[in-house]
Amino acid sequence: MFGIPQPTLSTTPARVTTPVIDVDDTPEDLENFLRMVYPFGFPATPTLDAISRAFVILDKYQVQGASLRPLRSLLVSPEFLKSDPIRVYSIACRWKFKEEADLAAPYTASRDILASICEEDVQRMTSMEYHRILILGKERRSRGQIHIYTLPLLCSGCFNYKKFYAAFRQKLSEDFSVDYNTFYDRGKCIVRCFEIATETEKEVGASGCGGGRDSHLGTFIYLLANKLSQHEGH
Numbered sequence: 001m002f003g004i005p006q007p008t009l010s011t012t013p014a015r016v017t018t019p020v021i022d023v024d025d026t027p028e029d030l031e032n033f034l035r036m037v038y039p040f041g042f043p044a045t046p047t048l049d050a051i052s053r054a055f056v057i058l059d060k061y062q063v064q065g066a067s068l069r070p071l072r073s074l075l076v077s078p079e080f081l082k083s084d085p086i087r088v089y090s091i092a093c094r095w096k097f098k099e100e101a102d103l104a105a106p107y108t109a110s111r112d113i114l115a116s117i118c119e120e121d122v123q124r125m126t127s128m129e130y131h132r133i134l135i136l137g138k139e140r141r142s143r144g145q146i147h148i149y150t151l152p153l154l155c156s157g158c159f160n161y162k163k164f165y166a167a168f169r170q171k172l173s174e175d176f177s178v179d180y181n182t183f184y185d186r187g188k189c190i191v192r193c194f195e196i197a198t199e200t201e202k203e204v205g206a207s208g209c210g211g212g213r214d215s216h217l218g219t220f221i222y223l224l225a226n227k228l229s230q231h232e233g234h
Contacts, residue, residue: 025057033057036067042074048087051075052121055095076100081107086133090121093129101129108133109140110184141180147227148172155216160206168200168208172224186229193221 025033032054035041042054054071075097080088085107092100113122113133149169155161175196176183183189197208197217208217 025060029053029057033061033063036071037063039067039070042071046074048075048080048084048091052087052091055091059095072097072100076103084111086111086113086115087119087121089133090119090125090129093126094121094124105133105136109136110181111137112181113137141176144176144180144183144228145173147224148176151220151224151227153216154219155209158209158216161209161216163204164200164206164208167204167206168197171196171200183225183228186225189225189228190221193224197221 023030028050032042032050035043036054036058043050051071051074055068058068058071075088075091081104085104089101089104089108092098092104113130153161153165172193175192182192201207208220209215210217212218213222
């Protein structure tokens with residue numbers, strides 16, 4: 001860069017004694033770049049936007065090797081894998097980080113890729129990379145439906161349990177099809193399942209054998225939430 005012809009002394013302010021190169025990088029991106037190169041480490045509260053831009057500027061100035069490793073580890077930190085796995089996966093694919101892409105791919109199955117389709121990193125995925133997470137999502141949603149209909153019931157001797165659970169499973173399945181993201185968050189899944197159970201009891205006039213955590217219904221709901229929220233092996 002400093003080899004590029006510079007302004008002559010006649011057009012350069014007298015106070016400037018060293019070459020000055022104008023760059024179009026933002027101050028934030030340049031700071032992060034210098035932190036990675038020297039290194040002082042990335043800021044304490046990074047965002048995926050900042051991480052994505054950091055990879056861009058590191059590539060721009062041809063930084064490779066060990067300098068990228070801390071940033072790659074930060075990319076696949078648990079908080080980002082949980083909050084925006086499709087973005088993590090797409091960033092990893094964009095820069096050909098196979099290890100990180102493989103780690104993030106299973107988490108994408110619980111997200112709707114159409115919600116992220118406008119992100120630049122997502123748009124840079126190849127058709128095969130895009131197809132991979134579509135298939136993972138389809139498979140995981142199919143497993144979710146299977147869990148809803150096959151999870152064992154404990155109240156086989158309780159009054160009207162068949163009537164209640166037949167209707168309850170159907171309503172769960174319908175709600176799952178519309179908003180499966182909710183069901184992959186364990187806490188939200190439990191709350192939603194109890195809401196659907198209450199609605200079902202009113203509609204069919206049959207009880208799910210109690211509404212507490214240790215009741216037959218509560219045990220069923222907590223087991224279902226645990227099954228749906230698992231990422232491992234997907």
